[in-house]
Every structure is written in C-alpha cells, then in structure tokens.
Amino acid sequence: MLILCTNDDGYRAVGLRTLAEVARQLGTVQVVAPDREQSATSHSLTMHHPLRAHPIEECVQAIDGTPTDCVALAVGELLGSRPDVVLSGINHGANMGEDVLYSGTVAGAMEATILGIPAIAFSYVGRDPAAISAYAPLLARLVPQLIRPGALPDDTLLNVNLPAIDPLEVRGVRVTRLGRRVYSDSISRARDPSGREYFWIGGGAVSWTADEGTDFQAVDEGYISVTPLHLDLTNHKLLAQVEQWELHA
Secondary structure (H helix, E strand, C coil): CEEEEECCCCCCCHHHHHHHHHHCCCCEEEEEEECCCCCCCCCCCCCCCCCCEEEEECCEEEECCCHHHHHHHHHHHHCCCCCCEEEEEEEECCCCCCHHHHCHHHHHHHHHHHCCCCEEEEEECCCCHHHHHHHHHHHHHHHHHHCCCCCCCCCEEEEEEECCCCHHHCCEEEECECCEEEEECCEEEEECCCCCEEEEECCCEEEEECCCCEHHHHHHCCEEEEEEEECCCCCHHHHHHHHCCCCCC
C-alpha cells in the first residue's frame, strides 16, 4: 500500500511526523507537505507563481505552496505511482464544525477525494503539539479500521478529531456530525508604530454548540470524533422549493 501524508502545519510538524510513523506500519509512505505553516488556507490552489519541490530526506518533499498544491503535485507529478490513500494531519488544533471550510488539513484530504483517492483528515484539539506523539499507539489501531478498501463512497472523506486528553483515557470512538462554533471579538483593530491602521483576524473567544451527536460533544466527553464529509454542498431538500420561486432572467 502506498500512503501519501500531508498537512497544513509544515513538513517539520510533530503531528505530521506522528501520522507518518503510524502510516509506515501499514505500507510505503511518501510525505509531501508545505515548507511552512499554511493553516486556514482552505482549498486554495496556487496559480499565480511557480511551485517548487524541495527534497528534504528520503520519501519527504516540501512544497512552497498550500496543502491542496501538495496533494495535486504529489499525485500528478512527484510520486512514482498513484497513492492508495491520503492521510492529512495531524493538525495542531481542532477542525470541527465550520472549521472544515477553512482548514488546510481538511482541504488536503478533500483534494485527494476529488482525485478519487480515499482520504482522512486528522486533528488534535489541544494546544500543545508535543502531546500528539502519545497518540501513535492508539492511531496504529484505529487507522487500519478507517482505510479498509471500498469503505467510503465516492466524494466522501473522513474528518477525525482527537480529544486533548491522555490517549489512555480516551473513552472510545463516536461517528458524528459537524457542530457549530461562534467566534466573538475575533477581529482586532489597532495601529502600527507609524500610525497606520491595521486589522488582525484571529483570537477572541470561541463557543461551541455541544448538541447530541456533534463532533464537539464527542471530544468534549473524551471520545474520538469521526465525521464523514461529502463534497456535494447542494441543499437537496431545498431544490424543489427554490424551483417554485419561478426565477427568470
């Protein structure tokens, strides 16, 4: 089995090293990841300047682009053959609820899914990346269960979030739906030393809806969350209603 590993925290990230370590127990691993942090790049594709691949060590290449670029280049040019599965992460931070729309980690898995390759995105909801490596033994048991051949339908990937607790205290695995999160005071407004105004997106407080069956509820209660994501964003239930609007040009 050929496994491609990528992420959005950069090729040096603890989470990526941990994921690649686990993957090597299952097959041959190639790592193609950004040469620097690309968090919140979503599914962006670099089209306005050339991309370069930098060999780091055997089976590891760094790309001066986004996670989407990494997967596209790996599958289209850099690997000798098409990977059997793509594993993205382990992200240094949660990717739950609406985070999946912004996440470079999830986007890496989405790009693989678009290319017809089974894919899984992994994230750790804690703030200490060094704690991720302790999850290696648990993931060595879990990942083979997630990448079984033919398990995922077309256009579907899995989004996995690991709770910020000792892996020995994990209570199990829950299959979940996306929760909702709300940022408050997430935009800061200030002036630089020259007196010019600037804005900074990020920070502030985050609140989550911990409704029954959501990814947030699962990790909050000490479970690993596994959420199937589908690339079709169409609201199929609304199609008939919108057709009744009798829209015309």
